[in-house]
Amino acid sequence: MRKKKVALLVTKEHHCLGDILLRNYFNTLGADVQCVIGNYDTLQPLTEKFDIPFHHIAHEEKEKHLFELEILETLAQYEFDYIILAKFMRILSPEFMSKYPARIVNIHHSFLPAFVGANPYKQAYERGVKVIGATAHFVTNVLDDGPIIAQQTISVNHTHSVKDMIRLGREIEKSVLANALQLVLQDKVLVYHNKTIVFEN
Incomplete structure (x- = not known):
């Protein structure tokens, strides 16, 4: 079976991200983490300790569709099977979700x-x-x-x-x-x- 690839979206809480990164590092996740995207840069140091690309895309003082467009443009740089919301505390629009049906956990x-x-x-x-x-x-x-x-x-x-x-x-x-x-x-x-x-x- 081909190993899946995932992209992670996060905010500030580290516990789910940290668990996934550890599993990825020790090859027990069952997937390869391609990138982490955060609407704050709080978790950037943790992510980079595991040599995973981190992208900070701020949502503050920005219209929602522009915020999501930046996320989509960043995701387009990677190949992935699923998007994991690892305590991503923003509500995604129907337009965003329609691009990844049954692929966002x-x-x-x-x-x-x-x-x-x-x-x-x-x-x-x-x-x-x-x-x-x-x-x-x-x-x-x-x-x-x-x-x-x-x-x-x-x-x-x-x-x-x-x-x-x-x-x-x-x-x-x-x-x-x-x-x-x-x-x-x-x-x-x-x-x-x-x-x-x-x-x-």
Whole structure:
């Protein structure tokens, strides 16, 4: 099987990117990371430690279509099979996503369909949930509603603060994204309408 190639989009959080870069370095990712694109330069030093090209494309004081056009122009320099949103905290337009149908994988910091959008751990804390989780899914035009690839949960209780939930959630996010990427990169995921068929054996 041909080894897949991936491009990563990031913002400021390092945990998912760091996990992917380590797996890539030790050849356990199942793919080759071609580049990392960040809307902040926060993660540039980490990326360059692994000799991976980093492109800083700022979104601030810039119209969304121009921001996305710069990303597309940068991506056009590389060959890749999938785009991985490794905690990329920007909502992509339908026009952008239409160029890569079922080829953009996102990690969302909640057990979807619960707590869609921003600040899910705060939402979970305020709701008093007993489990929190993370979901890896393909990106579609509807926010955090794409076909689900993998999910995982962990128990919490009244003693956990929002910060505790965020800390625990980051560990789950890394694990779920790694699991999802392994499945996708090994061609074990089929998309059917808004669902996936996953062959885990």
